Amino acid sequence: MRLRLPGAGRAGRAVGVLLAVVLAAAALPHVMPGSAALAALGPTATPDQIAAYDRRIGAGQNVLSGALHWLGGAAHGDFGTSLSTGVPVATELGERIPVTLELFLAAQLVALAIAVPLALASAWRPGGLLDRIATAGAFLWLAVPGFVLGLVLIWVAAVQLRILPATGWVRFGQDPAQNLKDLVLPALTLGLTEAAVYLRTLRAQLIGTLDQTYIAAARARGMATRRLLVRRALRPSALPLVTLIGIGLGMSLGGSVLVETLFAVPGVGNLAAVAIAGRDFPVVQAVVVLSAVGVVGATVLVDLFYRRLDPRIAHEHR
Amino acid sequence: MSTADLDLPATESGATNPSGPPVGLGRRNRRNRRIPISVLIAVGWLALVLLAVLAAPLLPGLDPLRGDFAHPAAPPGAGHWLGTDADGRDVLARTIAGARASFAVAALTVLVGLVLGGTLGLAAGWFGGWTDRIIGFATELLMSVPALIMVMIAVSLRGPSLPVIGSLIGLFTVPSFSRVVRAVVLSLADRGFVVAARMIGTSPWRILRREIVPHVAAAAAAFAFTATTVAIVAEGSLSFLGFGLRPPAPSWGGIIAEGRTTLGSAPWISLAPAAALCLTVLAANYLGERLRSADQKGGPAR
Amino acid sequence: MTDAWTTAGGTIAGATIATAATATSSNATPPLLSVESLSTLIHTPDGRALRILRDVDLTIEAGECLGVVGESGSGKSFLARTVLGVHGRTDRVETTGRVRLDGEDLLSAPPRRRAAVLGTGIAMVHQDPMTSLNPVVRVGEQIVEAVTNRQRLPRGQRRALAARLLQSVDVPDPERRARAWPHELSGGLRQRAGIAAALAGEPRLLLADEPTTALDVTVQRTVLDLLDRHRVERGLGVLLITHDIGLLSGRARRIAVMYAGRIVETGRTEDVTAAPVHPYTAALLRSVPRVTGPLIRTLPTIAGSPPDPASNAPGCPFASRCDRAEALCSAEAPPLVRVSDSHTAACHRPLIPAEESCS
Numbered sequence: 003m004r005l006r007l008p009g010a011g012r013a014g015r016a017v018g019v020l021l022a023v024v025l026a027a028a029a030l031p032h033v034m035p036g037s038a039a040l041a042a043l044g045p046t047a048t049p050d051q052i053a054a055y056d057r058r059i060g061a062g063q064n065v066l067s068g069a070l071h072w073l074g075g076a077a078h079g080d081f082g083t084s085l086s087t088g089v090p091v092a093t094e095l096g097e098r099i100p101v102t103l104e105l106f107l108a109a110q111l112v113a114l115a116i117a118v119p120l121a122l123a124s125a126w127r128p129g130g131l132l133d134r135i136a137t138a139g140a141f142l143w144l145a146v147p148g149f150v151l152g153l154v155l156i157w158v159a160a161v162q163l164r165i166l167p168a169t170g171w172v173r174f175g176q177d178p179a180q181n182l183k184d185l186v187l188p189a190l191t192l193g194l195t196e197a198a199v200y201l202r203t204l205r206a207q208l209i210g211t212l213d214q215t216y217i218a219a220a221r222a223r224g225m226a227t228r229r230l231l232v233r234r235a236l237r238p239s240a241l242p243l244v245t246l247i248g249i250g251l252g253m254s255l256g257g258s259v260l261v262e263t264l265f266a267v268p269g270v271g272n273l274a275a276v277a278i279a280g281r282d283f284p285v286v287q288a289v290v291v292l293s294a295v296g297v298v299g300a301t302v303l304v305d306l307f308y309r310r311l312d313p314r315i316a317h318e319h320r
Numbered sequence: 321m322s323t324a325d326l327d328l329p330a331t332e333s334g335a336t337n338p339s340g341p342p343v344g345l346g347r348r349n350r351r352n353r354r355i356p357i358s359v360l361i362a363v364g365w366l367a368l369v370l371l372a373v374l375a376a377p378l379l380p381g382l383d384p385l386r387g388d389f390a391h392p393a394a395p396p397g398a399g400h401w402l403g404t405d406a407d408g409r410d411v412l413a414r415t416i417a418g419a420r421a422s423f424a425v426a427a428l429t430v431l432v433g434l435v436l437g438g439t440l441g442l443a444a445g446w447f448g449g450w451t452d453r454i455i456g457f458a459t460e461l462l463m464s465v466p467a468l469i470m471v472m473i474a475v476s477l478r479g480p481s482l483p484v485i486g487s488l489i490g491l492f493t494v495p496s497f498s499r500v501v502r503a504v505v506l507s508l509a510d511r512g513f514v515v516a517a518r519m520i521g522t523s524p525w526r527i528l529r530r531e532i533v534p535h536v537a538a539a540a541a542a543f544a545f546t547a548t549t550v551a552i553v554a555e556g557s558l559s560f561l562g563f564g565l566r567p568p569a570p571s572w573g574g575i576i577a578e579g580r581t582t583l584g585s586a587p588w589i590s591l592a593p594a595a596a597l598c599l600t601v602l603a604a605n606y607l608g609e610r611l612r613s614a615d616q617k618g619g620p621a622r
Numbered sequence: 623m624t625d626a627w628t629t630a631g632g633t634i635a636g637a638t639i640a641t642a643a644t645a646t647s648s649n650a651t652p653p654l655l656s657v658e659s660l661s662t663l664i665h666t667p668d669g670r671a672l673r674i675l676r677d678v679d680l681t682i683e684a685g686e687c688l689g690v691v692g693e694s695g696s697g698k699s700f701l702a703r704t705v706l707g708v709h710g711r712t713d714r715v716e717t718t719g720r721v722r723l724d725g726e727d728l729l730s731a732p733p734r735r736r737a738a739v740l741g742t743g744i745a746m747v748h749q750d751p752m753t754s755l756n757p758v759v760r761v762g763e764q765i766v767e768a769v770t771n772r773q774r775l776p777r778g779q780r781r782a783l784a785a786r787l788l789q790s791v792d793v794p795d796p797e798r799r800a801r802a803w804p805h806e807l808s809g810g811l812r813q814r815a816g817i818a819a820a821l822a823g824e825p826r827l828l829l830a831d832e833p834t835t836a837l838d839v840t841v842q843r844t845v846l847d848l849l850d851r852h853r854v855e856r857g858l859g860v861l862l863i864t865h866d867i868g869l870l871s872g873r874a875r876r877i878a879v880m881y882a883g884r885i886v887e888t889g890r891t892e893d894v895t896a897a898p899v900h901p902y903t904a905a906l907l908r909s910v911p912r913v914t915g916p917l918i919r920t921l922p923t924i925a926g927s928p929p930d931p932a933s934n935a936p937g938c939p940f941a942s943r944c945d946r947a948e949a950l951c952s953a954e955a956p957p958l959v960r961v962s963d964s965h966t967a968a969c970h971r972p973l974i975p976a977e978e979s980c981s
């Protein structure tokens with residue numbers, strides 16, 4: 003059960019969360035006035051330089067007017083200008099969001115291609131050999147963090163086998179084949195990590211579904227096992243998985259910082275890492291807000307999708 | 321997304337189902353009688369790592385900083401069990417030193433998460449109403465911001481110190497701790513023994529202390545293991561990105577990242593601490609899961 | 623309307639009984655369903671072996687309704703599942719005996735053959751219409767499964783077939799109902815949909831497992847009447863499972879009384895209900911709610927509970943609950959003996975003396 007602020011529905015709460023994030027993002031330069039400038043310009047910076055820097059990033063204004071100012075700009079698609087490159091933040095994001103989304107989609111493909119068939123086969127015979135192997139495997143796999151997995155993949159595929167590039171990125175428009183090659187390792191790193199989580203979630207849900215009378219009833223009408231699993235059991239079991247994917251989508255907009263940095267993929271996450279290291283506050287602010295918009299937006303999307311998946315939910319809310 | 325972004329596993333707190341009076345350890349032990357070998361192995365591994373962390377400074381051979389210039393990037397062998405890095409430093413010694421940093425971050429994370437999250441969860445579940453709503457909103461807010469990016473920002477402003485990193489990662493475990501605890505409190509609130517205690521006029525504090533907290537503690541302890549792994553992985557990710565603890569006291573993530581450049585010629589520099597990290601995460605995950613299921617099974621009176 | 627069906631069903635039912643009787647006596651063709659010394663052993667995950675069915679024998683002719691009655695937990699549903707050959711997906715069930723459909727033994731048939739019978743040879747109607755329809759699949763799609771599992775049908779034909787099937791079970795506005803989601807239908811409509819789904823494959827045998835238990839009394843009757851009508855129209859064999867022996871009067875030609883996985887008494891419905899031989903049957907009859915004028919009196923259920931399926935105690939399973947039990951009853955299991963031509967019972971101390979032992 004979600005908590006509710008009285009008088010505010012889901013939408014109201016979502017707006018509240020977003021406003022709070024905008025405020026927090028606007029407050030970033032204020033956290034330690036001057037410190038950002040000092041950090042960016044180095045210890046030799048003169049007070050004048052610091053003051054000029056603070057003006058550019060909006061430090062010294064009060065937080066509320068800073069937030070309003072930012073919102074006003076954002077409403078017109080103006081998120082400010084990158085301090086380090088001088089490129090408008092909106093332009094920068096516009097180039098990087100497609101890259102991050104491509105990576106996200108590829109990772110989801112990897113995760114689902116592994117998790118769904120394994121979950122179906124495991125749940126059909128819980129406690130069977132395949133199930134025990136898959137369950138134990140997923141548990142072991144969960145202990146491998148993304149950066150370790152990425153490193154091992156680089157070691158195996160790029161260093162030992164020399165079949166894939168370790169890092170780098172060519173846009174799909176430039177060279178589709180190279181783009182797909184560049185995509186493999188980062189997508190595997192993200193996807194394989196997700197696969198274990200998806201497998202566990204879907205399997206648990208499927209086991210519950212497969213014990214339902216309606217599954218036995220469909221079997222009694224002569225439905226073959228494969229068809230039964232895919233056409234009748236998967237959908238009623240998909241809600242938690244859809245939630246995970248949706249939240250993953252929302253978070254991916256903020257970028258998967260680690261994987262994009264590790265493989266030098268020029269997505270939003272990479273941008274964020276570089277901007278934070280360089281105290282490029284306009285960029286950082288935009289990424290933080292974008293990420294929150296992604297998470298909140300994904301929650302709403304997931305909710306809408308729920309209704310498609312399970313007609314009873316649409317019914318309840320009518 | 322993925323472990324990279326410090327996401328906590330979906331807490332199965334809703335399934336936590338305590339009931340009846342608290343089950344003492346003694347009773348649980350009697351029921352299970354034997355401790356499974358897998359638990360012994362997990363506890364054993366964690367104990368070994370802890371012991372190494374505590375004992376390493378006392379052992380002369382395990383100086384993480386002293387370079388053996390005669391043997392740079394030496395593969396694992398007799399002199400150096402896990403080999404040496406590019407500067408001839410002993411990888412085993414560095415792995416142990418990395419464990420110290422990682423464990424320190426994890427300890428601070430769990431402390432912050434447990435104290436803050438536990439308190440908020442107790443308050444939300446016990447008082448309900450506006451308290452619950454406000455805490456719920458704060459929780460949602462905290463979960464909507466990109467945790468890893470926020471910690472990176474903080475590190476860039478405040479510097480990569482243990483208190484900054486540990487307490488911030490801890491802050492982002494607060495929502496999960498709070499939800500776990502809140503769920504337990506809610507499931508207890510209308511249970512017979514709580515209602516009975518209320519009816520005979522026991523003071524709320526006493527009920528909280530005597531009836532609620534023991535149950536909450538079991539669930540929170542199980543989750544503390546999960547938070548430990550989250551902290552270790554998150555700190556590792558930070559280090560990997562260059563936002564983690566700095567030399568001379570790098571964590572596992574930092575050491576792994578350092579070895580990245582020599583992955584082709586000397587993979588052990590990265591892979592040895594990586595293996596240690598994975599095993600530790602695995603052991604903590606496993607114990608957390610065992611505790612959680614023991615808590616669920618131990619609950620319903622049978 | 624309802625009343626008209628009842629009358630029609632009753633009359634035609636009488637006619638079918640005659641046909642069925644002829645079929646038996648001629649003995650030229652095998653019965654539609656013949657179950658011979660069917661026993662099952664379930665191996666539970668914790669290592670126990672449960673004997674759920676023990677030496678069950680029964681036959682059903684085409685167009686005949688056999689009532690199977692017994693307390694909850696006596697193994698009725700398990701019997702239906704075993705006849706169908708579909709158990710819980712994780713159950714380890716060992717089955718011995720024969721289940722013949724039109725003479726063909728399904729238990730020894732290869733899996734493909736058994737699968738081919740599902741839905742088309744034997745179909746099942748489930749107890750609870752609320753849980754036996756998939757909540758996320760439109761009603762029409764589920765109803766036509768017995769057909770679409772075997773051949774691809776374009777959507778238009780599926781819809782038309784679903785509507786036709788719903789119409790045949792008296793669902794008003796069938797086109798719209800076929801497109802509905804299960805939660806949009808009432809309990810009675812859902813159960814009709816369940817029956818339509820069972821009839822879709824034009825089965826010869828229908829296993830109806832307490833098809834009306836979840837419905838309210840007025841709906842119960844129309845649903846049972848509906849089953850009757852299809853039985854008569856299609857010559858459908860029906861195994862009607864219920865815990866309410868009163869429900870079978872006028873509907874089932876014969877009754878099999880089940881207790882602890884055994885058939886303890888069989889006979890023509892009127893014989894068994896008028897003069898029960900087994901004390902358990904008599905107790906079941908006493909516990910039926912009877913309508914006396916405007917007053918419904920519920921009589922007490924039978925004291926005690928059925929034995930644990932895991933127990934292998936000798937003797938009559940009802941002995942501990944039976945007020946007529948004597949030493950022999952708990953020492954030796956009573957064989958099924960013939961009371962009259964068509965009436966058998968397994969009891970050492972029958973309420974009516976047995977004529978001879980039947981093998």
Ligand SMILES: Nc1ncnc2c1ncn2[C@@H]1O[C@H](COP(=O)(O)OP(=O)(O)O)[C@@H](O)[C@H]1O
Pocket residue numbers: 664666672674692693694695696697698699700701710713931
């Ligand atoms: N899959 C199973 N595993 C173990 N025991 C079962 C299983 N199915 C049924 N039983 C047991 O078999 C007995 C008969 O059950 P059931 O056929 O459902 O009875 P009825 O339908 O007459 O109420 C019960 O004691 C039940 O506990």
Ligand SMILES: [Mg+2]
Pocket residue numbers: 695698699700831832
């Ligand atoms: Mg039943």
